[in-house]
Amino acid sequence: MPDLGTFDLGPHASFIIAAYAVTFAAVAALTLATLADDRKQRRLLAELEAQGITRRSAAKPSDIQKPTVKRSASNQDTGGKKTPA
Amino acid sequence: MTLSITSLANPTRFLSFAGKVIPWLAALVVILLGAGLYLSFFVAPPDYQQGETVRIMFIHVPAAWLGMFGYMVIALSALGTLIWRHPLADVSAKAAAPIGATFTFLALVTGSLWGKPMWGTYWVWDARLTSMLVLFLLYLGLIALWQAIEEPGRAGRAAAILALVGAINIPIIKFSVDWWNTLHQPASVFRSGGPSIDPALLTPLFVMAAAFTVLFVLLHLMAMRAEILRRRVHALQQSRVAHAALAEA
Numbered sequence: 001m002p003d004l005g006t007f008d009l010g011p012h013a014s015f016i017i018a019a020y021a022v023t024f025a026a027v028a029a030l031t032l033a034t035l036a037d038d039r040k041q042r043r044l045l046a047e048l049e050a051q052g053i054t055r056r057s058a059a060k061p062s063d064i065q066k067p068t069v070k071r072s073a074s075n076q077d078t079g080g081k082k083t084p085a
Numbered sequence: 086m087t088l089s090i091t092s093l094a095n096p097t098r099f100l101s102f103a104g105k106v107i108p109w110l111a112a113l114v115v116i117l118l119g120a121g122l123y124l125s126f127f128v129a130p131p132d133y134q135q136g137e138t139v140r141i142m143f144i145h146v147p148a149a150w151l152g153m154f155g156y157m158v159i160a161l162s163a164l165g166t167l168i169w170r171h172p173l174a175d176v177s178a179k180a181a182a183p184i185g186a187t188f189t190f191l192a193l194v195t196g197s198l199w200g201k202p203m204w205g206t207y208w209v210w211d212a213r214l215t216s217m218l219v220l221f222l223l224y225l226g227l228i229a230l231w232q233a234i235e236e237p238g239r240a241g242r243a244a245a246i247l248a249l250v251g252a253i254n255i256p257i258i259k260f261s262v263d264w265w266n267t268l269h270q271p272a273s274v275f276r277s278g279g280p281s282i283d284p285a286l287l288t289p290l291f292v293m294a295a296a297f298t299v300l301f302v303l304l305h306l307m308a309m310r311a312e313i314l315r316r317r318v319h320a321l322q323q324s325r326v327a328h329a330a331l332a333e334a
Contacts, residue, residue: 010131023195041317053321
């Protein structure tokens with residue numbers, strides 16, 4: 001086990017601690033922001049699906065016969081056409 | 086289970102894959118970071134010249150590597166966007182930008198905090214430091230470009246072109262210490278003749294580099310998952326508006 005009683009970072013300890021503190025804070029902020037974004041998108045998607053607006057792959061077969069919106073370049077990245085309820 | 090890169094091109098399959106892999110990567114990050122921090126503070130000896138400040142190297146160097154690695158991920162993804170029109174290429178590039186920017190920022194800040202006690206200054210306009218600052222500005226430019234253009238397809242193509250132009254900065258960063266007379270030290274790990282760092286310091290450095298790399302992959306997968314969901318939301322919102330317009334007509 002490390003001996004914390006004799007733990008000494010020398011005369012430049014403040015620089016070392018500051019470097020690790022900034023790194024910890026930045027990584028924690030990035031992780032939390034990514035998690036928050038993921039949750040926000042899941043909530044928005046769930047709200048849209050609750051309103052009956054679903055992707056074609058998630059829609060009922062009868063829904064697919066309804067008018068579909070011309071596929072834009074933006075939803076090409078998501079795979080699957082979008083079908084309004 | 087047969088899993089290939091091409092099968093992951095399907096966003097739904099990718100989401101399923103990410104959901105399975107992310108918890109394991111998170112556990113691996115905790116283990117590697119724990120081991121790395123232990124080695125960095127309790128096993129690695131002080132450097133004979135730099136004393137205890139050498140411990141900043143264990144975060145500064147991996148952050149700099151990951152800053153450059155992130156940009157290479159973006160540049161490769163840009164090729165995927167422009168040449169192969171891979172469905173996840175732009176998602177990958179956009180997701181990697183804030184992560185790469187964060188690691189580059191950390192390399193700059195921890196480098197400054199290391200430079201002050203060792204060089205007597207937080208900053209000098211030498212080639213290595215300046216080219217790293219340019220890398221950080223390129224990241225900010227890419228993020229701003231994605232934010233400025235609402236339509237993801239157009240934004241992705243514009244960002245891909247900028248990313249490929251900016252990729253010229255990566256070899257400049259790498260070789261800046263050889264091409265110019267810099268205050269920053271020359272390469273001491275990946276160099277012909279092997280590392281010039283003692284194994285007692287090299288081991289913690291590699292463990293921390295492994296931890297940072299797995300952390301990058303973990304954050305990248307999480308960010309890609311969020312970006313795929315954002316595009317689905319965007320597409321469904323557009324669909325709702327278009328359907329409402331059809332109904333009115």
